[in-house]
Amino acid sequence: MTQNCWIILGATSSMARGFATAVADQGASVILAGRDMDDLKRSAADMSVRGVDAVAMKFDARDSATFAPIIARAEHMEGVINAAVFVGSMPSQDAIDADPNLIEGVVQDSHTGPATFLTQLAPVIEARGAGTVVGVGSVAGDRGRIGNYVYGSAKAGFATYLSGLRNRLTRSGGHVVTVKPGFVDTAMTWSVDGMFLVASPEAVAKDILKAVEKQKNVIYTPFFWRYIMLIIRNIPEFIFKKMSI
Amino acid sequence: MVWKTSEYSGWGRVQHATAELARPERASTLKSTLADTPCPAIGNCRSYGDAPLNDGGRAIDMTRLNRILDFDAETGVVTVEAGITIATLAKVFAPKGWLPAVMPGTGFATVGGCIAQDVHGKNHHNEGSFGQHVLSITLLNGTKRTVATPGRNAGLFRATMGGIGQTGVIAEAKLQLKPCPGDVMMVTEQRAENWDTHLALLDASQASYCVGWIDATATGANLGRGIVEEAELAAGLLPKPKPAKTVPMNAPGFALSGPIVRTFNNTYYRRVPTSGRSSVKRIDEFFFPLDKIHDWNRLYGKRGFYQFQNVVPLDQADALKAMLSEIAGVGLASPLAVLKRMGPGRAGHMSFPMEGYTLAVDFPARDAAPELIAMLEDMTVDAGGRLYLAKDALATGPAIKAMYPEHSDWVKAVNKADADHALETDMVRRLDLRTAGDAS
Numbered sequence: 103m104t105q106n107c108w109i110i111l112g113a114t115s116s117m118a119r120g121f122a123t124a125v126a127d128q129g130a131s132v133i134l135a136g137r138d139m140d141d142l143k144r145s146a147a148d149m150s151v152r153g154v155d156a157v158a159m160k161f162d163a164r165d166s167a168t169f170a171p172i173i174a175r176a177e178h179m180e181g182v183i184n185a186a187v188f189v190g191s192m193p194s195q196d197a198i199d200a201d202p203n204l205i206e207g208v209v210q211d212s213h214t215g216p217a218t219f220l221t222q223l224a225p226v227i228e229a230r231g232a233g234t235v236v237g238v239g240s241v242a243g244d245r246g247r248i249g250n251y252v253y254g255s256a257k258a259g260f261a262t263y264l265s266g267l268r269n270r271l272t273r274s275g276g277h278v279v280t281v282k283p284g285f286v287d288t289a290m291t292w293s294v295d296g297m298f299l300v301a302s303p304e305a306v307a308k309d310i311l312k313a314v315e316k317q318k319n320v321i322y323t324p325f326f327w328r329y330i331m332l333i334i335r336n337i338p339e340f341i342f343k344k345m346s347i
Numbered sequence: 348m349v350w351k352t353s354e355y356s357g358w359g360r361v362q363h364a365t366a367e368l369a370r371p372e373r374a375s376t377l378k379s380t381l382a383d384t385p386c387p388a389i390g391n392c393r394s395y396g397d398a399p400l401n402d403g404g405r406a407i408d409m410t411r412l413n414r415i416l417d418f419d420a421e422t423g424v425v426t427v428e429a430g431i432t433i434a435t436l437a438k439v440f441a442p443k444g445w446l447p448a449v450m451p452g453t454g455f456a457t458v459g460g461c462i463a464q465d466v467h468g469k470n471h472h473n474e475g476s477f478g479q480h481v482l483s484i485t486l487l488n489g490t491k492r493t494v495a496t497p498g499r500n501a502g503l504f505r506a507t508m509g510g511i512g513q514t515g516v517i518a519e520a521k522l523q524l525k526p527c528p529g530d531v532m533m534v535t536e537q538r539a540e541n542w543d544t545h546l547a548l549l550d551a552s553q554a555s556y557c558v559g560w561i562d563a564t565a566t567g568a569n570l571g572r573g574i575v576e577e578a579e580l581a582a583g584l585l586p587k588p589k590p591a592k593t594v595p596m597n598a599p600g601f602a603l604s605g606p607i608v609r610t611f612n613n614t615y616y617r618r619v620p621t622s623g624r625s626s627v628k629r630i631d632e633f634f635f636p637l638d639k640i641h642d643w644n645r646l647y648g649k650r651g652f653y654q655f656q657n658v659v660p661l662d663q664a665d666a667l668k669a670m671l672s673e674i675a676g677v678g679l680a681s682p683l684a685v686l687k688r689m690g691p692g693r694a695g696h697m698s699f700p701m702e703g704y705t706l707a708v709d710f711p712a713r714d715a716a717p718e719l720i721a722m723l724e725d726m727t728v729d730a731g732g733r734l735y736l737a738k739d740a741l742a743t744g745p746a747i748k749a750m751y752p753e754h755s756d757w758v759k760a761v762n763k764a765d766a767d768h769a770l771e772t773d774m775v776r777r778l779d780l781r782t783a784g785d786a787s
Binding site: 114115116138140141144145147148151152288289292293 | 349350351369370371372373374375376411414415416417418425428439
């Protein structure tokens with residue numbers, strides 16, 4: 103069996119932890135990357151006890167100096183190098199309206215940071231002729247809404263980046279899966295009002311893994327969000343602009 | 348986005364609370380949240396009554412802090428975050444030859460909860476209580492972080508075992524696991540025709556794990572009849588797990604009415620042949636039989652249920668028989684009833700166990716239930732026994748304080764550890780538990 107290594111960016115989130123556990127269950131080694139090193143070491147210890155080759159590394163979407171060591175580490179591993187991007191930040195739209203300078207950070211966390219990292223990683227995948235990138239976007243990126251359009255626009259930009267990266271990596275045997283989760287029961291959504299049909303991080307992780315195995319291009323998870331977003335995307339702008347959903 | 352207003356309840360679903368809950372996913376978030384707002388912690392809320400409730404206040408949901416931090420395969424010592432469940436520990440470590448030394452009746456219980464209630468299992472007569480296998484705990488109290496072991500901060504350690512979360516938020520624990528030869532159980536079951544045979548079988552048992560299911564609806568000559576289950580850990584071929592089922596909604600009131608329960612119990616009793624039977628079971632199937640039916644508490648309907656559990660000294664078996672007779676006479680009991688002989692093992696001031704017999708019976712929360720339970724409480728006091736805080740919803744403060752001779756020591760330790768009373772819960776307030784009783 104081919105050896106798989108998964109780089110997990112933003113590995114402290116519960117969705118990322120669920121996905122890391124899912125790929126590790128299949129025998130992959132994992133690099134848990136994120137900002138909170140103390141917490142990542144705890145997750146790495148947990149996975150090591152369970153028999154997984156797991157290591158914690160520093161990744162900060164706003165500090166590109168943290169990117170190269172991760173890629174260097176992955177290059178030392180044999181087999182197929184994969185990456186899953188779970189980073190992103192979502193300050194409330196009110197906070198952003200009060201301090202528009204926050205926008206830069208949101209875009210770095212959710213779009214330009216991970217895009218820079220993946221652009222550095224792409225040659226490795228091309229050289230090995232295999233490797234999957236999972237990019238977690240959001241249904242919020244499908245249409246700008248009054249509630250969180252800055253976050254949404256960053257995710258939309260990232261989704262377009264992923265589409266282009268897929269176009270590129272396909273030529274050399276790589277693949278990109280764009281994941282658009284709906285409402286997931288994570289720290290990010292814990293006290294957000296108006297949540298419905300909330301999925302568990304483990305269920306979403308399972309969905310993502312299935313999409314990786316089947317080489318899907320774009321998935322919504324849970325699946326019904328595809329239809330919810332189909333409707334939302336097709337609401338004419340002259341009506342949509344008056345709605346607050 | 349730390350706090351979320353939620354309505355929640357204990358497993359019995361009679362008492363409810365509305366509180367602001369935080370559910371940290373990282374150790375650093377737990378630390379900063381508690382530094383900001385000292386408040387009690389909850390796990391999976393498998394205590395039946397109001398032990399996990401903090402109506403109008405705040406609480407920390409620990410279930411996302413559930414990692415294994417360290418494990419020594421030579422000694423079987425494991426360090427975990429307190430939100431990890433017993434079922435996870437069993438699943439991860441049984442294939443490596445280790446098991447939690449004490450496992451309660453549900454695998455959904457968290458390690459933090461097991462410590463806070465100093466739970467026991469089917470091997471209590473041999474291995475004692477959960478807290479007796481805890482080597483160290485890390486408590487968070489506001490900005491203070493304290494490590495306590497049976498030797499260091501020993502008073503605090505003792506107040507924490509069975510201390511219903513009043514000494515601080517249990518963030519981490521180091522546990523001594525128990526070697527296990529494999530991950531199956533060899534189980535033998537035999538009928539006990541009446542109370543005397545039932546006790547005699549429990550008394551005579553040499554098995555590592557031993558528990559009696561009791562038909563709490565049987566009366567007359569059949570009073571106290573049941574099935575005594577004995578088991579040993581073993582190596583063998585693992586039977587396939589059966590898929591879990593979920594109770595989708597609240598059952599109607601008649602689902603657990605007298606005639607249905609009596610019929611069910613009769614069938615359940617007779618499914619074990621008179622000559623007894625042996626079988627091989629999966630560890631989870633043996634220890635956590637009800638965990639395969641998710642949300643089984645919905646079977647009791649919207650009003651919920653009470654579980655009464657007491658323990659009386661060995662020489663008070665007749666008093667316990669009298670209580671069972673009252674229970675059977677009222678005809679309120681559900682099929683879930685357990686009789687067990689306990690050893691003396693306990694780890695804290697407020698730990699439930701004492702050497703004797705423990706009886707646990709579920710009652711749907713119908714109008715007659717509180718009155719019956721109040722009578723059983725009185726009879727337990729008279730017998731020199733005690734009630735279990737993990738189950739209690741109805742007891743009175745003076746009664747509980749009188750049952751726990753070390754209560755005043757606990758009060759001192761707890762009021763020192765949490766001088767601001769930030770960790771009080773509905774149960775603590777109902778029982779006025781942090782004030783010493785008259786007797787002391």
